[in-house]
Amino acid sequence: MPEHPVPKAGLEGVIASDTAICNVDEEKSELYYRGYSITDLARHSTFEETAFLLLEGKLPSAKELKEFHKTLSAARQLPAEVEEVLRWLPPATDPMDALKVAVGVLEATSREADSNSFADNRKKAIRLISRMPVIIAAQYHISRQKTVIKPRTDLSHAANFLYMLHGKEPDDFTSKALDTSLILYAEHELNASTFAARITASTLSDMHSAVITAIGTLKGPLHGGxxxxxxxxxxxxxxxxxxxxxxxxxxxxxxxxxxxxxxxxxxxxxxxxxxxxxxxxxxxxxxxxxxxxxxxxxxxxxxxxxxxxxxxxxxxxxxxxxLDIPISLYTPLFAAARVTGWTAHIMEQHADNRLIRPRGNYTGPKKRKYVPLKKRG
Ligand SMILES: CC(C)(COP(=O)(O)OP(=O)(O)OC[C@H]1O[C@@H](n2cnc3c(N)ncnc32)[C@H](O)[C@@H]1OP(=O)(O)O)[C@@H](O)C(=O)NCCC(=O)NCCS
Incomplete structure (x- = not known):
């Protein structure tokens, strides 16, 4: 086997891919989404604007933002199958596991399930961003034998989540607090879950499968947990x-x-x-x-x-x-924000793909002689 340089444990410091989505300047402790500082985005932007920026690579005009909001809110209605499957899960199901199941059902019910084209991926990304908070709120109520509160199309992404959770419209300060937190959580370069999503996408698997990989990766306490x-x-x-x-x-x-x-x-x-x-x-x-x-x-x-x-x-x-959000929903909510970055990265990976397949630095025993079972004692 040829000699390969072995990176530090945990791939620390390894540049694993080109990306035009996010830049982390660790020296200056700065973070940029598509070239815009997180300071400006957190102060002046909304989650919807930030999602458009991450998916499209530019800030929207007022007309584009209105259109984007319309598309995003119109997609809030879940396919009936999703709610039905959520009702089959044991009430104690971890909400992150329920999210994986529900995203799988979204794929099964998607007309574009097999396509990785940019146009179809864009549709899937918008539906995933729109529906993940709806799934989280629905599963929360279902697991408590409570009535599911249907989403509203007239509310912002953040306000609608709080409405679906609490059954009442939040005030502006409250919804802005959640909105800003969703902006901060939306994207973060090659963090573990995004990298995992890119690995899945690099096999030319579909967007939903890559998002399920990412949800599973985010669940751990060293990451989103x-x-x-x-x-x-x-x-x-x-x-x-x-x-x-x-x-x-x-x-x-x-x-x-x-x-x-x-x-x-x-x-x-x-x-x-x-x-x-x-x-x-x-x-x-x-x-x-x-x-x-x-x-x-x-x-x-x-x-x-x-x-x-x-x-x-x-x-x-x-x-x-x-904000009166149940603790078990904090990591799912992180996923609901980060799905924006995940889907942008999946599209970037599909657009210029090469299979991600690194090597292992073998540390096991040297070549050993095989002893047949009967002679092993
Ligand atoms: C996020 C994290 C995994 C990154 O760590 P890392 O760069 O891989 O650093 P290591 O795990 O190698 O830790 C380096 C040293 O700092 C210590 N350390 C790092 N984070 C620590 C923490 N949150 N609490 C206590 N000690 C910590 C480690 O124990 C280790 O000490 P040692 O060298 O004496 O053994 C780590 O900081 C952590 O576990 N944080 C808590 C979980 C968390 O908040 N995750 C969200 C990340 S955004």
Missing amino acids: ANEKAMEMLIEIGEPGKAEAWIQNAISRKHRIMGFGHRVYKKGDPRNPFIKKIAGKLGRRLGNTRWFEISEIVEKVIDREKGLHPNLDFYSSSAYYL
């Missing part, structure tokens, strides 16, 4: 006065603190200031600053003891808690 674990930790800590001792104890036991650290950003996550501000504002607005106070102490102690910074998942967790 961290936002749920972070909230569970804050609840376990319980009050600001207990935070320092709790974290010291966890560090001394070598526990990983969920929502902290990042493979790429070692100086801080550029998305953190935005979600932190939202979490703080939500707390003050609702007269419940407990989670924010605990979070700030946790952040201070982990920085002091380990030099680690919060990633997007940390303050997202208490922001979602204050």
Whole structure:
């Protein structure tokens, strides 16, 4: 076998693909979607505008945005088969597993299931972005034997999700808080789930299959699952006065603190200031600053003891808690935002494809003599 350079564990620092979708500047702790800074997008854009940007490569005109919103909201109605299959799942099904199943049903009911053409992939991407929040809310109610709240077409993507979950229209501040969080979660270069989606797409498999791969990859606590674990930790800590001792104890036991650290950003996550501000504002607005106070102490102690910074998942967790989103839906909601980036990457992969098939650095035993079963003793 020829000599190959062996990358660091976890493919750290490896450039695995060209991409024109997202750029991470780890030195400056900056993040760009299609050349636009996350700072500008988080401050001035909406999720719909950002989704258009990621899929189309440019910001929409007012007319294009109106049209895009219309297409996106018109696609909210789920095929009847999806709801039916969700009703067959055991009530305790993990919502991420339910999402994988439902996306599989979307493929089975899609007229363009077999096509990887740009035009058909674009249709599928819009339907996936539109429907994943609808699936999440529907499965939540079905698993509790409650009535499913049908989506509305007159609401924004974020407002419609909160409406489907709570049965009442959110105020502007609340829906903007979720909208900004969806912008921050929408895309992040070759993170594990996006890379997994690109690998599946590189076999010329279809978009839905690649998205199912990505959902499974996002589920893990080292990736998207961290936002749920972070909230569970804050609840376990319980009050600001207990935070320092709790974290010291966890560090001394070598526990990983969920929502902290990042493979790429070692100086801080550029998305953190935005979600932190939202979490703080939500707390003050609702007269419940407990989670924010605990979070700030946790952040201070982990920085002091380990030099680690919060990633997007940390303050997202208490922001979602204050938005009255059930904890089991935090990672599915991350998926519902990231499907925008996944589908953009799948289209990019299909447009200029070569099978992704790396090599393994073999560390097992040298060639061994085969002993027939009867003689093995
Ligand atoms: C995201 C993550 C996997 C990236 O880590 P990485 O670059 O691969 O770094 P490693 O896992 O190799 O860890 C390097 C060191 O930092 C420590 N470390 C990293 N993140 C840590 C965390 N959240 N809590 C405690 N220690 C952490 C590791 O224990 C390790 O210490 P050691 O060298 O003494 O063993 C890691 O920071 C982590 O597990 N974070 C928690 C999960 C999370 O929030 N995931 C969402 C990511 S956006």
